Amino acid sequence: MLNRLFRREKLDQGVEKTRAGFFGKIRTLLMAERPIDDDLWDGLEELLIQADVGVQLTDEILDRLRGEHRAGEIQSSKDLFDALQDALATALEEIAPRRTLVERGTLSAVLVVGVNGVGKTTSIAKLGNLWRSQGYNVVLAAADTFRAAAIDQLKIWGERAKLPVIAHQPGADPSSVVFDALTATRARGADVVLIDTAGRLHTKFNLMEELKKVRRVIDKQNVPNVTTILVVDATTGQNAVTQAEQFAKAAGLDGLIVAKLDGSSKGGVIFAVTRAVQAPVLFVGTGEKMDDLSDFDPDDFVEALVGGGNGRV
Amino acid sequence: MATVVFESLSDRLQGVFRKLSSRGRVSEDDLKAALREVRIALLEADVSLKVVKQFVQTVQDKALGAEVLTGLNPAQQVVKIVHDELVEMLGGDGGPSKLATAPTPPNVIMLVGLQGSGKTTTAAKLALLLRKQGQRPLLVAADPYRPAAVTQIQTLGRQLDIPVYHEERRKPPELAQDAVRHAERNGLNYVIVDTAGRLVIDEAMMDEVAEIRRRVHPPEVLLVADAMTGQDAVRVAEQFHQRVGVTGVVLTKMDSDARGGAALSLRSVAGVPIKFIGVSEKLEGLEPFHADRIASRILGMGDVMTLIERAQQLTDEDEAQRLQKKMRTATFDLEDFLDQMTKVRQMGPLDQLLGLIPGMSQALRGQDVNIDEKAMKRIEAMIQSMTPNERRHPEIIGGSRKRRIARGSGTTTADINQLLNQFRQMQKMMKMMSRGKMPAGFPFGPG
Numbered sequence: 110m111l112n113r114l115f116r117r118e119k120l121d122q123g124v125e126k127t128r129a130g131f132f133g134k135i136r137t138l139l140m141a142e143r144p145i146d147d148d149l150w151d152g153l154e155e156l157l158i159q160a161d162v163g164v165q166l167t168d169e170i171l172d173r174l175r176g177e178h179r180a181g182e183i184q185s186s187k188d189l190f191d192a193l194q195d196a197l198a199t200a201l202e203e204i205a206p207r208r209t210l211v212e213r214g215t216l217s218a219v220l221v222v223g224v225n226g227v228g229k230t231t232s233i234a235k236l237g238n239l240w241r242s243q244g245y246n247v248v249l250a251a252a253d254t255f256r257a258a259a260i261d262q263l264k265i266w267g268e269r270a271k272l273p274v275i276a277h278q279p280g281a282d283p284s285s286v287v288f289d290a291l292t293a294t295r296a297r298g299a300d301v302v303l304i305d306t307a308g309r310l311h312t313k314f315n316l317m318e319e320l321k322k323v324r325r326v327i328d329k330q331n332v333p334n335v336t337t338i339l340v341v342d343a344t345t346g347q348n349a350v351t352q353a354e355q356f357a358k359a360a361g362l363d364g365l366i367v368a369k370l371d372g373s374s375k376g377g378v379i380f381a382v383t384r385a386v387q388a389p390v391l392f393v394g395t396g397e398k399m400d401d402l403s404d405f406d407p408d409d410f411v412e413a414l415v416g417g418g419n420g421r422v
Numbered sequence: 423m424a425t426v427v428f429e430s431l432s433d434r435l436q437g438v439f440r441k442l443s444s445r446g447r448v449s450e451d452d453l454k455a456a457l458r459e460v461r462i463a464l465l466e467a468d469v470s471l472k473v474v475k476q477f478v479q480t481v482q483d484k485a486l487g488a489e490v491l492t493g494l495n496p497a498q499q500v501v502k503i504v505h506d507e508l509v510e511m512l513g514g515d516g517g518p519s520k521l522a523t524a525p526t527p528p529n530v531i532m533l534v535g536l537q538g539s540g541k542t543t544t545a546a547k548l549a550l551l552l553r554k555q556g557q558r559p560l561l562v563a564a565d566p567y568r569p570a571a572v573t574q575i576q577t578l579g580r581q582l583d584i585p586v587y588h589e590e591r592r593k594p595p596e597l598a599q600d601a602v603r604h605a606e607r608n609g610l611n612y613v614i615v616d617t618a619g620r621l622v623i624d625e626a627m628m629d630e631v632a633e634i635r636r637r638v639h640p641p642e643v644l645l646v647a648d649a650m651t652g653q654d655a656v657r658v659a660e661q662f663h664q665r666v667g668v669t670g671v672v673l674t675k676m677d678s679d680a681r682g683g684a685a686l687s688l689r690s691v692a693g694v695p696i697k698f699i700g701v702s703e704k705l706e707g708l709e710p711f712h713a714d715r716i717a718s719r720i721l722g723m724g725d726v727m728t729l730i731e732r733a734q735q736l737t738d739e740d741e742a743q744r745l746q747k748k749m750r751t752a753t754f755d756l757e758d759f760l761d762q763m764t765k766v767r768q769m770g771p772l773d774q775l776l777g778l779i780p781g782m783s784q785a786l787r788g789q790d791v792n793i794d795e796k797a798m799k800r801i802e803a804m805i806q807s808m809t810p811n812e813r814r815h816p817e818i819i820g821g822s823r824k825r826r827i828a829r830g831s832g833t834t835t836a837d838i839n840q841l842l843n844q845f846r847q848m849q850k851m852m853k854m855m856s857r858g859k860m861p862a863g864f865p866f867g868p869g
Contacts, residue, residue: 159653264570397537
């Protein structure tokens with residue numbers, strides 16, 4: 110419980126800035142007892158859009174709330190605030206995790222994918238560190254053989270987190286790194302191998318084909334539990350939706366990590382993303398240090414984001 | 423759920439004006455409806471709300487006072503005003519801006535930005551570009567924080583054979599200063615300082631980058647920003663501009679399918695020109711910024727200019743005329759066919775090219791745009807397995823030749839038959855075209 114509270118505070122600190130920004134204004138707008146008028150609706154629309162929730166989804170949410178208002182279910186601005194929070198949380202809760210990511214005594218492979226610069230390598234280090242601290246036996250695989258020094262970067266993280274890193278030379282075939290890493294993970298009797306892949310734009314046909322091949326190699330190895338996680342940068346706009354769709358098509362998608370939620374960005378695009386690919390957010394990255402990774406909890410996220418109460422559990 | 427489908431602004435506006443009764447002139451009510459669509463289009467392209475509001479206001483003022491242009495319907499008129507205004511706000515038609523230089527060399531270029539925006543890759547690309555222009559650049563590794571960031575830039579420097587300056591355990595401001603002295607002593611006239619990625623809310627880190635600037639007096643401080651950035655672009659630009667003072671923007675990852683609305687936000691908030699765009703992972707992938715092209719892209723209207731330019735790079739005038747003549751006289755043979763195909767392939771991956779064609783980007787969005795590169799490779803292999811005589815006179819290819827070509831290209835005789843059939847169809851079509859008859863359904867013919 111202490112552990113949970115600790116991490117909860119981290120998320121709050123990260124999201125705090127978000128809240129202090131635009132979502133904070135929602136609260137000011139709604140918590141003040143005021144009539145529900147066009148100004149209020151317009152204000153809400155702007156605030157959601159500025160959080161990267163997207164025009165279409167914002168319209169949808171507000172239309173539903175307007176309906177509830179007309180039906181008399183929402184009477185005060187306070188009701189509206191609760192209903193908004195509800196709508197946002199429900200949208201995230203509807204998408205439940207498909208499977209456990211890691212199990213003791215069962216070999217799990219976790220393929221981490223995403224476009225360039227979202228924070229894949231850092232997220233892997235954090236995740237490996239988290240799982241190791243929970244007592245799992247973790248191996249890292251350096252399958253980003255393209256970006257200069259990506260292998261070195263993972264090795265440094267591996268040293269810091271005391272995790273073994275399976276790597277080849279720069280320029281090697283990522284599939285062969287993955288093959289070797291799976292063999293090594295089996296030989297060590299480890300629980301999970303976290304696979305770092307090269308950043309690739311979802312529009313690059315050849316690179317997405319390469320990713321499909323990596324996935325095929327894993328599937329052929331009869332790994333009992335395979336998960337693909339997409340890392341999304343919290344500052345990304347509406348393009349995150351297309352990214353997720355394309356990665357889902359190439360490698361399957363079981364969940365997301367929202368990285369860099371420690372800045373001024375709102376991460377609101379995850380509502381559209383999770384809905385498009387029907388995969389939940391599993392973790393959020395909230396800083397540059399190794400333990401700056403939190404479990405994702407839809408209620409907490411929305412509560413911290415919209416700023417109801419003090420956001421503490 | 424239905425995925426978000428982006429329509430181009432012109433499609434949206436045509437829809438609006440179709441519904442309206444008034445034609446020919448744009449009434450104030452029509453304009454309101456139209457501007458609503460403009461607003462949505464810009465927001466979907468990730469232009470920041472603040473900037474969208476200003477923009478819509480400007481367009482409204484201009485549209486109300488605008489002369490009715492003959493030959494354009496109301497939707498086209500609004501699109502034109504919006505497009506022109508976008509181009510204007512993005513920095514006008516004046517073409518790409520040059521890098522500022524210092525009174526005495528070396529010229530320092532500082533790269534700043536958020537984590538993962540592409541600073542290190544951009545530094546290497548910029549160094550390569552400068553060297554191609556005959557300059558002598560020095561790269562400076564001033565990011566001691568991210569693991570292996572220094573190794574990354576050193577590796578890139580080795581690949582390009584461009585010197586990289588670094589000192590262990592030296593603070594970035596002092597290190598940058600030392601690097602400039604190093605450049606002076608070694609006759610290097612450009613110093614590109616790659617700084618660490620930082621959050622605009624991180625006071626200490628923002629102070630540090632401001633300190634670097636004070637120490638090295640760079641004529642250029644370039645903000646490196648990801649084209650896929652959402653609404654936060656405004657804040658990033660504001661903060662970097664206030665705290666450090668930027669002189670230009672490099673917009674990276676433009677080879678994604680992001681609309682790039684961040685370009686408009688960055689430009690209008692920081693008020694500095696966008697100097698380059700990153701268009702590829704390759705180190706040659708840094709191009710000058712063209713306002714008109716990005717305007718079209720933000721509006722979802724394709725980027726014909728880039729397509730034309732790429733085509734022009736590969737085909738010279740004489741050759742185009744020679745080809746035209748061949749087509750007219752129907753002496754276009756398999757050799758020419760192979761040649762053309764190779765050229766098209768040199769322009770870039772087919773799916774990427776299609777995205778540049780107006781209207782194609784949304785037609786293709788979300789679909790598997792696997793325009794079969796493999797099939798094209800097979801055709802290439804087949805033609806390459808033919809003798810020059812066979813290429814010029816495909817009609818001589820009989821059963822035994824087909825078997826040989828199939829063996830040589832790793833295909834089957836059925837594949838060869840298909841290719842030859844397609845080619846005959848093509849020749850027929852060319853003959854018809856040269857007689858002025860356009861066959862129905864010809865893909866690029868006039869309606």
